[in-house]
Amino acid sequence: MDGIGRIKKKFGLIGRNISYSFSKAYFTRKFADLGLVDHSYDNYDLESLSEFKGLIQQDVLHGLNVTIPYKQEIIPYLDDLDEKAKTIGAVNTIKFVNHHLVGYNTDAYGFEQSLIPMLQTQHKKALVLGTGGASKAITYVLDHLGLDYAFVSRNPKNGQFAYSDLVEEHFQEYQVIVNCSPVGTFPQVTAKPQIPYTFITGQHLLYDLIYNPEETAFLLEGKKRGATVQNGWRMLQLQAEKAWEIWNS
Numbered sequence: 001m002d003g004i005g006r007i008k009k010k011f012g013l014i015g016r017n018i019s020y021s022f023s024k025a026y027f028t029r030k031f032a033d034l035g036l037v038d039h040s041y042d043n044y045d046l047e048s049l050s051e052f053k054g055l056i057q058q059d060v061l062h063g064l065n066v067t068i069p070y071k072q073e074i075i076p077y078l079d080d081l082d083e084k085a086k087t088i089g090a091v092n093t094i095k096f097v098n099h100h101l102v103g104y105n106t107d108a109y110g111f112e113q114s115l116i117p118m119l120q121t122q123h124k125k126a127l128v129l130g131t132g133g134a135s136k137a138i139t140y141v142l143d144h145l146g147l148d149y150a151f152v153s154r155n156p157k158n159g160q161f162a163y164s165d166l167v168e169e170h171f172q173e174y175q176v177i178v179n180c181s182p183v184g185t186f187p188q189v190t191a192k193p194q195i196p197y198t199f200i201t202g203q204h205l206l207y208d209l210i211y212n213p214e215e216t217a218f219l220l221e222g223k224k225r226g227a228t229v230q231n232g233w234r235m236l237q238l239q240a241e242k243a244w245e246i247w248n249s
């Protein structure tokens with residue numbers, strides 16, 4: 001309760017080294033725009049998830065976002081998982097229902113909704129660069145939309161490509177390329193995934209999950225060759241809006 005007896009609705013983000021957080025700025029602005037003076041959004045920077053139980057005991061929370069590095073590690077701490085989060089194996093949104101913690105994945109929604117308007121008839125197969133947590137939500141969506149995909153990894157397992165395997169034919173076959181690696185994130189803005197950009201054409205769609213900088217070196221290489229490009233901003237906004245919808249449902 002606050003000083004005048006109103007119950008506060010508290011939201012927040014758990015992760016590590018999250019002072020940069022998009023979510024805090026986004027939701028603080030949203031609450032102000034909607035006049036929700038009893039809502040607040042805080043960053044909970046956790047050194048390890050062993051601090052999580054203490055956090056939820058000490059604060060009455062309504063909803064949380066989850067970011068790197070806890071999207072998978074958080075799952076054993078939850079009481080229930082939405083089907084999509086279960087299939088993906090990663091959670092970025094938690095809803096508190098009478099002290100019952102339910103995990104959701106809204107990254108997949110954000111990616112899907114931002115990707116659909118960009119897809120053209122030639123976009124039937126995708127190369128997914130990186131095999132970490134985010135790539136799981138991305139391949140869930142590609143499956144759902146009926147796009148075939150192959151992973152590209154620094155340490156390829158069965159059926160995956162190494163960066164050095166990629167030749168012209170791969171770029172004729174795979175005309176969607178999704179950067180699910182952090183390569184190119186501020187401040188390393190000149191870094192880019194090591195693919196042969198010379199084979200990128202105006203038929204390709206290059207999607208970078210990175211949103212800072214807005215135009216990564218990866219996207220710039222695509223743009224120079226006439227490809228359709230998309231950064232991670234729209235996905236980020238859409239996943240936040242979906243989390244808001246879940247907390248209010």
Ligand SMILES: NC(=O)c1ccc[n+]([C@@H]2O[C@H](COP(=O)([O-])OP(=O)(O)OC[C@H]3O[C@@H](n4cnc5c(N)ncnc54)[C@H](OP(=O)(O)O)[C@@H]3O)[C@@H](O)[C@H]2O)c1
Pocket residue numbers: 068107110129130131132133134135152153154155180181182183185209210211232233235236237239
């Ligand atoms: N826009 C959005 O809404 C949104 C949502 C989620 C995530 N993201 C962004 O997506 C990116 C990936 O997130 P994540 O959680 O999956 O990250 P992550 O687990 O740290 O890394 C993803 C994968 O990238 C590859 N990788 C890591 N460092 C690399 C390097 N130096 N060179 C080449 N490849 C490297 C690795 O795959 P291999 O070992 O197989 O090469 C790693 O498993 C981050 O930049 C994150 O901010 C954006």
